[in-house]
Amino acid sequence: MNSHNIVMIAGAGGNLGSAVAVELARGGARVACIDRSAEALKRLAEHLPANAESLPIVVNDLSDDAACAAAVAQVEERFGGIDALVNTVGGFQVGPVATEALRQWDLMMNLNGRTALAISAAVLPAMQTAGYGRIVHVAAAPGLKAAAGQAAYAASKAAVIRLTEAIAAEYRANGITANCILPGTIDTPQNRVAMPNAKKDSWVSPQSIARLIAFLVSPAAAVVTGGAIPATGLDREVTA
Numbered sequence: 032m033n034s035h036n037i038v039m040i041a042g043a044g045g046n047l048g049s050a051v052a053v054e055l056a057r058g059g060a061r062v063a064c065i066d067r068s069a070e071a072l073k074r075l076a077e078h079l080p081a082n083a084e085s086l087p088i089v090v091n092d093l094s095d096d097a098a099c100a101a102a103v104a105q106v107e108e109r110f111g112g113i114d115a116l117v118n119t120v121g122g123f124q125v126g127p128v129a130t131e132a133l134r135q136w137d138l139m140m141n142l143n144g145r146t147a148l149a150i151s152a153a154v155l156p157a158m159q160t161a162g163y164g165r166i167v168h169v170a171a172a173p174g175l176k177a178a179a180g181q182a183a184y185a186a187s188k189a190a191v192i193r194l195t196e197a198i199a200a201e202y203r204a205n206g207i208t209a210n211c212i213l214p215g216t217i218d219t220p221q222n223r224v225a226m227p228n229a230k231k232d233s234w235v236s237p238q239s240i241a242r243l244i245a246f247l248v249s250p251a252a253a254v255v256t257g258g259a260i261p262a263t264g265l266d267r268e269v270t271a
Contacts, residue, residue: 035114035115035163035165035249035250036058036059036060036061036114037060037061037063037106037110037111037112037113037114037115038055038060038061038062038063038113038114038115038116038117038248039062039063039065039102039103039106039113039115039116039117039150039154040052040055040062040063040064040065040117040119041065041093041116041117041118041119041120041146041150042065042066042118042119042120042121043062043064043065043066043071043072043075043087043119044064044066044067044068044070044071044072044074044075045066045071045119045120046237047119047169047214047237047240047241048064048066048117048119048120049071049074049075049078049237050236050237050238050240050241051117051119051237051240051241051244051245052064052075052079052085053075053078053079053241054238054241054242054244054245055117055241055245055248056079056080056083056085057080058245061083061084061085061086061110062079062083062084062085062086063085063086063088063102063105063106063109063110063113064085064086064087064088065088065089065090065093065102066087066088066089066090067089067090067091067092067093068089069087069089072087072089073087075087084110086105086106086109086110088102088105088106090102093120093146093149093150094141094142094145094146094149095149096149096152096153099149099150099152099153100153102153103153103154103157107157112157112160112161113154113157113158113164114158114161114163114164114165114248115164115165115166115167115248116150116151116154116164116165116166116167117167117244117248118146118147118150118151118166118167118168118169119169120142120146120147120150121142121143121146121169121171121188122138122139122142122143123184124138124139124183124184125180125181125184126180126182126183127179127180127182128182132182132183135183136182136183136186138183139183139184139186139187140183140186140187140190142187143184143187143188143190143191144187144190144191144194147168147190147191147194147195148194151166151168151194151198151209154166155198155202155207158202158205158206158207159202159205159207161206162205162206163206163207164202164205164206164207164208165207165208165247165248165249165252166195166198166207166208166209166210167209167210167211167212167244167247167248168191168194168195168209168210168211168212169191169211169212169214170188170191170192170195170211170212170213170259171184171185171188171213171214172213172215172261172263173185173188174187174188174189174190174191174192174213174259175189175192175213175259191211192211192259195209195210195211195257195258195259196209196257199256199257200257203256206253208247208252208253208255208256209256209257210247210252210255210256210257210258210259210260211258211259211260212240212243212244212247212260212262213259213260213261213262213263214235214240214262214263215235215261215262215263216235235262235263235264239262240262243260243262247260
C-alpha cells in the first residue's frame with residue numbers, strides 16, 4: 032500500500048463511482064465516498080472489503096461550493112488529508128438547438144461543468160499544502176466534437192476537459208496532476224434498458240474504467256497530466 036492513498040470519490044453511489052471505490056479499496060486506499068443518496072452509499076458499503084477504511088458523506092448538491100468545502104473538511108478531519116479526487120458526477124440530455132435548449136444548457140453546465148469546478152477548487156488547497164495530488168474527472172468524447180442534439184451536453188463536457196487542462200497547467204509545480212477520462216458507452220443496467228437493441232460488444236465495463244482510474248490516481252502516474260484519455264478499447268484481457 033502506498034503512502035498516498037486517501038481518495039475522495041464524488042458520485043460513489045453510481046455504477047462507475049462504486050466500481051472505482053471497490054477497486055481502490057481493494058488496493059488498500061482509504062476512500063471517502065460522496066453521493067447524494069444515503070441508500071446508495073449503504074449499498075456500496077456492502078461491497079467494499081471488510082477491512083476497508085471508508086467514510087460515507089451525503090452531499091445533496093456538489094455544484095454548491097460550500098457543500099464541497101464541508102465535505103473536504105470531513106475527509107481531512109477523518110483521514111488527515113486528501114491525496115486524490117475522482118469525480119464521476121455527471122448527467123446526460125440531448126435536444127436540438129432551439130429556445131427550449133437554454134434550460135438544458137443551464138442544467139448540463141451546472142451538473143457537469145460547475146460540479147467539476149466546485150469539487151476541484153475545494154480539494155486543491157489541501158493538495159497544495161501536501162505538495163501532491165491527483166485529480167481525475169469523467170468527461171466524454173462529445174466534449175471534443177459534438178453530434179446533432181448534443182450542443183448542451185457536449186459544451187458541458189468540453190468545459191470539463193478545459194478545466195482539467197487548466198488545473199494541470201496551474202498546479203504542475205505543486206506535484207498535482209489532473210486528467211479526464213472519455214469513456215465509450217458504459218455497460219450499466221440503465222444503458223441496457225435504454226438501448227436494448229444496441230450492439231454491446233464495444234461497451235466498456237465500469238470495472239475496466241475503474242482500473243484505469245486507479246492507475247491515474249497512483250504515484251506511478253506522475254508523468255500523465257492534462258490528458259483527455261479515451262477509454263473505448265476492447266474490454267477484455269488479451270493473452271499471447
